[in-house]
Amino acid sequence: MDTFHKNRLFIASCLALITTAMTFAIRARLETVFGPEGVGLTLEQIGYAFTPAFFGFTLAMIFGGPLVDLLGIKKITWMAFVTHAIGIVWTIMADSMTSLFLATLFIGIGNGLVEAALNPLVASMYPEQKTKMLNRFHVWFPGGIVIGSLIGWLTMDVLGLSWQVMVTTLFIPLVIYGVLFFGQKIPVTERVKLGISNKEMIKSVTKPLFIFMVLCMFLTAASELGTTQRIESLLKTSVSSPLLVLAFINGIMALGRLFAGQVVHKLKPAGMLLYSAIFTLAGLWLLTITSGNMTFVAAAVFAVGVTFFWPTMLGFVAEYLPQTGALGLSIMGGAGMFSVSLVLPVMGKLMDNANAVEALRTMSILPAILIVAFIGLNIYMKKTSKA
Template identity: 55%
Template sequence: MENLIQSKKLFYTSCLALIVTAMTFAIRAKIMTMWGTDFKLTGEQVGLIAGTAFWGFTLAQIIGGPLIDIVGMRKILTLAFVGHLLGVAVTIFATSFWTLFLGTLLIGIANGSVEAACNPLVATIYSTQKTKMLNRFHMWFPGGNVIGGLIAYFMIDALHLSWQALMGVLLVPALIYGVLFLTQRFPQTERAASGISYKGMLKACVGPLFIFMVLCMFLTASTELGTSQWIEALLKQVGVSAILVFVFINFIMAIGRLFAGPVVHRLNPAGMLLFSAVFATLGLFWLSHASGYEAFAAAAVFAVGVCYFWPTMLGFVSEYIPETGALGLNIMGGAGMLSVAIILPFMGSWYDGNKAKALQQGADQVAAELQAGRDTMMTVIILPVILIVAFLFLFLKFRKKSKVSLTQTQPAAQTI
């Protein structure tokens, strides 16, 4: 009974840490354009600042992944806690491009450390239902985006408070999850408890199927997170509040992940990924043509598409290539965040170029921004189209294959 209670405490605290991670994305999505105005930055510069959060995330996962089994989950999560506190403080007192860059980088490292420790933690304590529970854990990424987005809307749009005050809100839940984690004990990872050697884990991480999944992760993450980070600019002139569209998308994503269990049972992970790619393509296409309240309907289709991408990619790897262990999950997460770090400046550059082109053709400022957002989304749509082909192949290959289970040779309850 004690082990069950401990597992639940670890899971719920992990969810809280992920909420903080997600809130940083929502708040940044709201205030990116404000940074551009306050610090006189171009769209590309704003994209570079936003992108560094993903570089930091990738750095933490790539370095933290191999260290999980060496230093333990607690130390990685302590790094996350300290990084969130420092990153928020540096951002609040930023005076230039470079201080914004540093603060965002620290927050990115903290976010990556949360994922680096919590993904293998959830996969370990729920080793017989990984895709379901990883979806349920990752429900709190869109859930945190909803919380952060609503707070951003009321503090900025309704109360007209400063973006610095909005950033300060992050300190409260960060302090809570930090204290909770510091008082808990952590299990060994599933890979270590099963007796698979470190060398065996490294070998599994260079297999062809794993490399294929890493390449797909580049595209799924860019489709989901690249679009969401630029949502304020992309939908700025569609006639509705872009941050409320952002909240709506993430609300649907949270509900979808909460009830992922029946979908996994019916479609299997590969089928879920194919389903997601099709709906993400349709949703992006509709969003690029929508105006007014129609944008919410288009956003709903897009949300249904992207809601299963991230956790199901992790679940597929954990269930079909479990010997990749914590390192495999963190390479996947790192690849996803690296792809977003790369695409964000490109999206900013595409947006600037599309806007300049519209202005040259005689459009006024509002019309130019509307067209720039639409043209940028039509460029991004190439990514989920490629994924439809890739996941169709995956589905045909794995629709009748059983998941791979690891046999524990060491007690899972051992703590580190």
Template identity: 50%
Template sequence: MKFKLKIKIMENVNVNRTRLFVASCLALLVTAITFAIRARIASVFTDDYGLSPEEVGRALAPAFWGFAVAMFAGGYIIDIVKTRTIVWLAFGLHLVGIVLLLLAKDYTSLFLANVLIGLGNGSVEAACNPLVTALYPEKKSKMLNRFHVWFPGGIVIGSLLAAIVMDSLNLPWQVLVGLLFIPLAIYGFLFFGQKIPETERVASGVSYKEMMRNVGAPITITLAVIFMILVANVSSISHAITANYSVPLIIIAVIAVFIIIEGKAVNKITLLFPFIFACMLLTASTELGTTQFIELLLADKGIHPMIILAVVTGLMAVGRYFAGGLIHRLNTPGVLLGSAVISVAGLLLLSVTNGPVLTVLSAAVFAVGVCYFWPTMIGAAAEYTPKTGALGMSILGGAGFVATSMVLPIMGESIGTSGAQVTLRNMAILPVILVVLFIIFSIWIKNKKQNAPEEEAVVR
């Protein structure tokens, strides 16, 4: 161990940790601002270009499943092609995707732009999560929390820019999109010519086979995500599935059976990671599905939706920055259970309140509810299934975004047919399900036998 650590220190002598960390944060900033921009221009494509809310939802969906594809692929191949390759792939995809978004005028062009931007965003996460852990192995949790602040923080920045550029200054939406070139150019410059260290898995000595095994059912999970992407993008498939309530339940049951067979019979390991994976699908949909349609969901509340989005994501950024240590000291299932309960309350309040003051207060409740979902779900995998490593992080992040890509068209159709209030009430069903799942999770963890430290710990 001392020998490995000494080698690692020698290899990192020429690594500019601060520069690479700032570059990673700016790359995540670009990712986050694209979310805010999409939330603002959704109404532009319905009002000015004649797309229906469902079509806009389907055109925006690739930003999420593209994210998932890039994260899954990155998690599987990053040690083969090296982190540097994934970083520059992200830069190139961002560059081309932003250019195509500037030229978008119909469903097809908007769809293609979001495909590339989604792949670029996922590549950022696939490369920078393990990069941050490799740069700061002695304070990994602290620096990962600081890195992930830039997702809600970037949405705040993007929301305020959207309100200023498009509403206060009445400039075209293309000006807002063009501002993305500024952080893009800076993070490209900061990464240029820099030495990038190996990933955490390589440094820790955990074998690829062991990492795959600890995922529990990697083949079934991957195939399930591919199927979810097809559902999100092929309307005939999604309509056939949603036409009968029993069909989704049957599909879920079949996937669950295959996960049990692969996990217990083939890999002979606990199914805790697949359970966390299932919970991630719902937590991410609750958070990201709502914020992506904020413009249409809260258009008649007496306050600009982008201001509400800034409030929500601003509270999330502050909470994640200052409460990271607190989350680690508290019981993880308890934090998740409390978050689910508060999320239910936030969505229900948003569905019935009117006026700027009550809407902001309701949005604040929702923000507190979803604030800790994403980092705490990642933390749950790291704490209770540590050998899944960087691949586990990529799978959870990718799963969260592909689930959101399925929810968006459904939300868009609901907004167009039933209205915003009904849609918000329907969305509250997701965290209600999570309340039940997190109660099960709490009992599971309470009864789980503690493994030996040598078997549970991953070298950090």
């Protein structure tokens, strides 16, 4: 594949991920629109209305992963485009918990199909630089959240425009990535290229190391996305504009992922994951005791922690368990998003019945468990000479 063609596909993939990420930031802003002071939903109800973004994502990845090899990356990408478009239109028309739930379901399926198709695409285009390029691709998840957060703040808090205008801005990256993918020849997945059979792929996802990584993905994703998705309610008593804290966190994450190559070289994936868990725990703890400008300091520590979680978990599997193919990457992503769908209502109930500090303290249990798990992973990788 020539460099121009490869670059076009990579840019298109990044814009698809920006669309995905912007939905997270805009949904976080919608929490106050549909909450007790707006439409009148409780925080627990909003938690349930938002869960399809995550279990829809999970279903799309679990079913989309094997279909990527069967139908090809191109068809799955266009399925993502269509479901994204439906979800955006439905969100604009949402006026109740049910309509918000259904709109969020389509958005979640679109987001999951983007990951199901484009993680294998990036791994296939850059077989010698998987972890580095997956981190570079995933720059645009936090990058897109920064964009979405700033758009939400600008349209609603500064200009005083309606929330529907904010949601409509999602069509901009959607249309651009559709145009860039249109008519392009897209390579087959790495598993197909290597000739690995379905039987071998399915056998690979039952290996103890892969199962261990899936379980860890539950905790890494919940630590990151459970916290950032509910940031409006978690920090509304600490800072005047929680959405700016969200933009700040994701700006740090984007910069970190942009320069991930050097970090991967020094620490290796297992080492990166251990340090990430330590900083995430420290950041969550600091968020429980800070307010005002110091919240940004705590948020920075948290951001350093969660920066490498998602792409490094995927990169680890792609690098050390390549036989799992697109299915392995899809199971990982799906497990991560499913865990968030479980966490959101629990956090909402804690915030309804107690306060945001209690919810943050509960969330800090997750990276504490991960520290122990990743110490074990580092020991195992060194013993097997894979670190």
